[in-house]
Amino acid sequence: MHRAPTTWGGRASTGFGCALTAVLMTVAWSAAPPTAQAAAAATTVGVSEGLVRGTAHDGYRTFDGIPYAAPPVGRLRWAPPHPAAPWPGVRDATRPASPCPQPAGEVPGGSTDEDCLHLNVTTPDGATPAQPRPVIVWLHGGGLTTGAAASYDAHRMATRGGVVVVTVDYRLGALGFLAHGGLPGSGTFGLADQQAALRWVRAEIGAFGGDAHNVTLAGESAGGYSVCAQLASPAAAGLLDRAIIESGPCTGRPDRPFAPSSVPLPTARATGADLAAEVGCGAARHTLACLRRVSVPRLLAVQGTDQQPAHSTPLLPRAPATAIATGRFHHVPVLIGGNHDEGNGWAAGIIQAGHPVTPDTWPDVVGAFFPSPGQAKAIVREYPVHRTDGGPVLGAVIGDADFACPTARTGRLLAAQVPVRIYEFADEHAPPLTPGTPLFPLGAPHASELPYLFDLGGRPRDLTPAQHRLADTMIDYWTRFARTADPNGPSSPYWPRQTVLSLAPDHVVPTRTTRLRHHCAFWDALP
Template sequence: HNGLPGSGTFGLAVQQAALRWVRAEIGAFGGDAHNVTLAGESAGGYSVCAQLASPAAAGLFDRAIIGSGPCTGRPDRSFAPSSVPLSTARATGADFAAKAGCGSARNVMACLRRLDVSRLLAAQDTDQQPAHTTPLLPSDPAAAIAGGRFHTVPVLIGNNHDEGNGWAAGIIQAGNPVTPDTWPDIVAAFFPGPGQAKAIVHEYPVHRTDGGPVFGAVIGDANFACPTARTESHLAAHVHVWGYEFADEHAPPLIPGTPPFPLGAPHASELPYLFDLGGRPRDLTPAQHRLADIMIDYWTRFARTADPNGPSSPPWHRQTVLSLAPDRIVPTRTARSRHHCTFWSALG
C-alpha cells in the first residue's frame, strides 16, 4: 500500500528484523553478535546487495557472501535486477491487485487478505524486487555500490561457469529451438535495444549443433558473469574481496529429466557442494566431495575470520578469481575475457 512506510521493502525489513534478533540474542546460544555473515545466492544475492546499500542495515552484519546475484547488472535485463524504482513497484502492485480481483476494492489490502493463497499465487506472475527511492533503500544498490556508498565489510562473491544454461535448456524444451535461422529473433526478444541483437549474433555465432550452449553463454555472460566481475571491481576499491567461479562441468543436476544439451555448471549448481538441500542426498563423486569439503572450508573460514584462506586449502588470492573444479582449484585471470566482458561493457 502506497501509504505504508515500508511499502516496497517489506522483504528487506524482515531480513533486517532477523539480523537485529541475531545481534540481540545470539549470545545466549554461544554466538558472537559482532561476527555475523550475511550470505545469499541468486535472489538472496540481490538481497545482500540491497542490504549492503541500506543505511538501516548498518552494524547488522560484519561480512557478506554474494553467490550468483550480482549487484550491478543490466537494469533492463530479463532477469531480476536487485531493485526497481518505487514507481515500477507501485505499478506492479496495482497490476497484481487487479489480476487478483481487488483492483477496484475500497480497501485493496483488506480485499487481498481475504483471498485464498491459491488465488494470490495464480495472480502473481512477475518477480518481486525491493523498491529503491524508499526510506529503507534510498538509492539503487547498483548505483550505491558503483559509487562506493555501501557498508564496508569484507565480501566473498562469485558466479558459476555456465549460469545461463538452465534457462536456455528450459526455453528450448518449451518449443523454441536455437538454430542459425532462429537465433537472431531469439536474441532480439531478450535484447531489444537498437543494434544489440545484430552485435550479439556477431559476437556469439550459432552453428548447426551448438545453439543451446551459445544461448546459455549469452544469458550467463550478460546477466551473471560480467555483472559479477563489475560488482567485484567496485567493491574491491573499498573493501577486501574474494572472487570465485564454480566450474564443475559435471555438477549433479538439480532438477530431474534429461536436458537438451549438457548443462555444465549452471545456476545454483554449487549449492549441493555447500549445503544439504531439503534433506536430499548429496550425489557426489569422491572428487566432487573433496571439492565440496574445500568449498565449505573456504566459506566457513571466511565467515569466521574474514579470510577464506587456511593451511589445508589451495591459496585464494584477492587479485584473482578462484576457479573451483574437482581436483583443480586454481586462480584464473581469464574469466572476464572468457565471458566476453569487454563486449558486454561496450554494449551497455
C-alpha cells in the same frame, strides 16, 4: 516488474534466482519428524520469547521453526515485521515451520501459510555461550517468489567449519514486495523481514553458541541479491560483519530479463496497481483493506513469476548497483562469485518449451530478450550460432550478460572500498539438480554449487571423491572467511585478493581470464 517481451511455453521468461524451479533446482522440502533416538536427545535453549527444544545429532544440534517476528496476517499483512509474542512452556523446535506462501515447485504443493517468519539454527557441538562460534545467516534463492529455509541442511558447514548457521524464511512474492501508494514499507517487506532476522541473531544467537559480534550474511541468487540490498540499506547498519554473495551480482540491470535487480518505486507501484485491479480491488474505496481480504491462493495466482524489491524507498534509498558504484554501502569484507555456466539451465528450459536455437532462429531468440535491434544484432555477431544445437550459445549469452560480467563488475567496484575475494565455480560435471537427461551438457549452471555447501532437502548429493574434496575445500574457504574475513588456511590453495579463484575438482587455482572468457568487454560496452 520487468518481463521479457516474449513468453515461452505460455510463461514469461523473466527475472532471477531459482524461480524456474523445474529447470534449475528441484529439492524436496521435508518436515519429517526426527528419529526416536534424536528426539530423546533433544536439547533446550532459552530465548527472549521463551524456551525452545531442538534436536541433538551426531556432532551438532538443530533448532527449527523459531519465530523471529509476529505472523504477518490480518492488519500485519503488508506491514513491517513486528516482534514475536512470548510463548508458554517449551516450544517444539524439532521440525521446520511452514515456508512462506508460494506456488508449487521447490516446496511440493506450495504453501499458503502466512505465519512463516521463522528461522532454523544449526550449531556444532562445542559451541557454547562461553566459546561462541562465527555465525552465517543464509538467505535462500528463488526469485523472491519461491524457496524455503528448510531446504538447506547446513550440518556439514556447521561441523566441518565450526560455525553456527541460521537459515531464514522471509515473505515472498506479492506478500513480500507489493508496492502501493500510502503503504509504509512499500516494495521492501521481504527485505525488512531479513533485517528483523538479523536483529534476532544479534540478540539471541549467543544462547546457541553463536558469536553475535561476528555475523556473516550470505545468500545465493535472489538471496545473494538480497545481500546486495542489505549492503545498500541504511537500516541494516550494524547488522552484519561480512557478506557472501553467490550468483546474485549487485550490478544487474532491470532491462535484461534474467538479471537480478531492483526497480524504482513508481515502477513497483504500477505493478502493485495492476495486481490490485486483477484481484478486484483496483476500484475499491479502501484498496489496502480490500487487498488484505484477498485469499493467498488468489494472490499467488496473479503475482509475477519473479519479484524485484523497490528502491527509492526508506529501506532502500538507492538501487544496490548505484550504491556499490558510488561507495555508499556498508563497508564490510565480501566474498562474491558465480558459476561458469550460469545460463545453461534457462537455455535448456527455453529449448525444451519448443523454441529451438538454430542459425535461422537465433536472431529472433536474441531479439525476444534484447528488443533493441542494435543490441540484438551485436549479440548475434559476438555469439554466432553455426549448428542446430545452439543451446550452449544461448546459455552463454544469459550467463555472461546477467551473471558473470555483472559479478566481475561488482567485484571490481567493491574491491576499491573493501577486502574482496572472488570465485568462479567451474565443475563441469557437477551433479544435476533436476531429474532426467538434459538436452545438452549443462556444465556448472546456476545453483550447481549449492550441493557442495549444503545437503539440499536434507539429502546429500552423489559426489565423486574428488567432488567431496572440493566440497570440503569450499566449506573451508567459506567458513574461514566467516571467522576472520580471510578464507586462506594451511589445507587449501592460496586465494589472493583481486584474482578470481576457479573452483573445480581437478583444479583450485587463481585465474585472470574470466572477463575474456565471458566477453565482458563486449557486455560492458553494450548500451
